[in-house]
Amino acid sequence: xxxxxxxxxxxxxxxxxxxxxxxxxxxxxxxxxxxxxxxxxxxxxxxxxxxxxxxxxxxxxxxxxxxxxxxxxxxxxxxxxxxxxxxxxxxxxxxxxxxxxxxxxxxxxxxxxxxxxxxxxxxxxxxxxxxxxxxxxxxxxxxxxxxxxxxxxxxxxxxxxxxxxxxxxxxxxxxxxxxxxxxxxxxxxxxxxxxxxxxxxxxxxxxxxxxxxxxxxxxxxxxxxxxxxxxxxxxxxxxxxxxxxxxxxxxxx
Amino acid sequence: xxxxxxxxxxxxxxxxxxxxxxxxxxxxxxxxxxxxxxxxxxxxxxxxxxxxxxxxxxxxxxxxxxxxxxxxxxxxxxxxxxxxxxxxxxxxxxxxxxxxxxxxxxxxxxxxxxxxxxxxxxxxxxxxxxxxxxxxxxxxxxxxxxxxxxxxxxxxxxxxxxxxxxxxxxxxxxxxxxxxxxxxxxxxxxxxxxxxxxxxxxxxxxxxxxxxxxxxxxxxxxxxxxxxxxxxxxxxxxxxxxxxxxxxxxxxx
Numbered sequence: 001x002x003x004x005x006x007x008x009x010x011x012x013x014x015x016x017x018x019x020x021x022x023x024x025x026x027x028x029x030x031x032x033x034x035x036x037x038x039x040x041x042x043x044x045x046x047x048x049x050x051x052x053x054x055x056x057x058x059x060x061x062x063x064x065x066x067x068x069x070x071x072x073x074x075x076x077x078x079x080x081x082x083x084x085x086x087x088x089x090x091x092x093x094x095x096x097x098x099x100x101x102x103x104x105x106x107x108x109x110x111x112x113x114x115x116x117x118x119x120x121x122x123x124x125x126x127x128x129x130x131x132x133x134x135x136x137x138x139x140x141x142x143x144x145x146x147x148x149x150x151x152x153x154x155x156x157x158x159x160x161x162x163x164x165x166x167x168x169x170x171x172x173x174x175x176x177x178x179x180x181x182x183x184x185x186x187x188x189x190x191x192x193x194x195x196x197x198x199x200x201x202x203x204x205x206x207x208x209x210x211x212x213x214x215x216x217x218x219x220x221x222x223x224x225x226x227x228x229x230x231x232x233x234x235x236x237x238x239x240x241x242x243x244x245x246x247x248x249x250x251x252x253x
Numbered sequence: 254x255x256x257x258x259x260x261x262x263x264x265x266x267x268x269x270x271x272x273x274x275x276x277x278x279x280x281x282x283x284x285x286x287x288x289x290x291x292x293x294x295x296x297x298x299x300x301x302x303x304x305x306x307x308x309x310x311x312x313x314x315x316x317x318x319x320x321x322x323x324x325x326x327x328x329x330x331x332x333x334x335x336x337x338x339x340x341x342x343x344x345x346x347x348x349x350x351x352x353x354x355x356x357x358x359x360x361x362x363x364x365x366x367x368x369x370x371x372x373x374x375x376x377x378x379x380x381x382x383x384x385x386x387x388x389x390x391x392x393x394x395x396x397x398x399x400x401x402x403x404x405x406x407x408x409x410x411x412x413x414x415x416x417x418x419x420x421x422x423x424x425x426x427x428x429x430x431x432x433x434x435x436x437x438x439x440x441x442x443x444x445x446x447x448x449x450x451x452x453x454x455x456x457x458x459x460x461x462x463x464x465x466x467x468x469x470x471x472x473x474x475x476x477x478x479x480x481x482x483x484x485x486x487x488x489x490x491x492x493x494x495x496x497x498x499x500x501x502x503x504x505x506x
Contacts, residue, residue, distance in 0.1 A: 008374060008375055008376065009375050010375040010376050010378070057376060059374075059376070081373070086375060086378050087375045087378070088375060089372075089373050089374070089375050091372055119342075119344055120334070120342050121261060121312075121342070122261055122262050122263040122339060122340045122341060122342050123261065123263050123310060123312065123380050124380070125263070125339050125340070127376050127377070
């Protein structure tokens with residue numbers, strides 16, 4: 001049977017989602033696979049909707065894996081949560097159709113980025129970016145509109161090969177008691193893309209980058225890869241959306 | 254000159270506020286005194302409004318200390334915050350009258366206790382109590398009223414000598430998205446007192462302790478020290494109040 005799990009984790013003490021060559025380096029994938037091995041006494045590989053980098057959090061990462069025998073899924077979820085370390089937690093676990101794939105069935109993803117503009121807080125220092133200075137939010141909101149739509153994000157990602165075209169469906173922000181929460185939904189995000197977008201917006205908000213220069217960066221015509229990458233502690237993989245559970249446009253092809 | 258500082262700290266990685274005999278054990282007091290020693294090249298003792306236990310947080314702890322020379326207090330605060338570890342932060346630092354004493358001038362204190370009744374969250378596991386189960390809030394609110402006023406809290410504190418009479422001025426709670434925040438203001442709190450009060454309320458909220466038994470405990474007539482102590486990660490020293498800055502009833506005596 002194929003199982004789909006939705007999980008939350010605090011990225012602070014992980015070298016990222018993906019299993020590392022150096023087995024002493026903690027990863028979310030390894031912790032979960034180790035627990036599955038303890039339960040089923042065999043190696044079970046898990047597949048995620050995508051990696052998250054070192055230090056990045058998740059409140060809605062999605063994974064799937066296959067197990068050979070039928071199990072009580074509620075009990076399995078409970079056992080896994082008991083055996084997992086306190087920084088990983090399965091919010092849900094359910095049986096899905098064998099055509100479901102955590103990565104390929106995904107139609108869009110929502111990331112969130114949280115910035116504290118107020119007084120530095122030791123309490124939240126690892127779960128948001130303590131920027132602790134003012135930003136011109138009106139300018140930032142104006143700049144955010146430019147990201148909506150389909151763009152070549154070559155200037156907003158790590159130096160990897162591949163296709164840089166991505167589409168941003170929605171990009172909003174909310175401010176409450178000096179905490180700004182950015183919500184961005186797109187069909188996919190390249191490595192560092194959200195952090196580079198947020199880093200650029202911070203530059204705009206402190207008047208170090210004007211809207212015209214930002215437009216040039218987003219057009220992707222000149223290769224000007226941005227250097228302002230907002231830190232990992234503010235970033236959350238918030239939700240991974242699937243059009244129809246267990247069946248996606250991808251699988252229909 | 255005498256300086257009054259208001260500080261926040263995340264208690265998770267401290268053995269408590271107070272300096273420990275074993276110098277390898279981190280304490281808030283030691284970290285601050287070490288920084289003062291680096292800045293002034295002499296031993297400066299700091300005095301707090303009171304200790305907080307291992308793992309307990311603060312967002313408004315108050316300390317005072319004396320320095321021999323006149324300094325620019327704004328710059329000193331900035332230097333201290335730069336030199337302190339990321340889990341301690343001075344929110345304010347100001348010169349006060351020499352009659353001000355962080356502990357003896359205090360007229361009341363507010364503690365807060367935060368409980369998550371919803372899904373376990375790895376993100377907030379060290380800054381609130383992940384209880385993750387329902388509680389009868391109406392019963393809890395009824396029980397909270399019994400604590401208001403002057404009582405002998407012998408059943409609600411650690412096994413130390415001294416006077417157990419304390420007065421609770423206000424005790425309220427707010428629930429928002431499965432997070433309950435208790436706010437308790439009193440003229441003083443014995444060791445473990447807030448955690449034992451909250452622990453008892455949890456017992457009431459899950460119908461393991463009835464209101465009459467609670468009344469007996471609060472009356473302090475029978476020695477029945479409670480065993481249900483809510484964990485440290487939910488507790489915050491929220492605010493220390495002084496009637497008149499630099500001068501208190503105590504100093505007037």
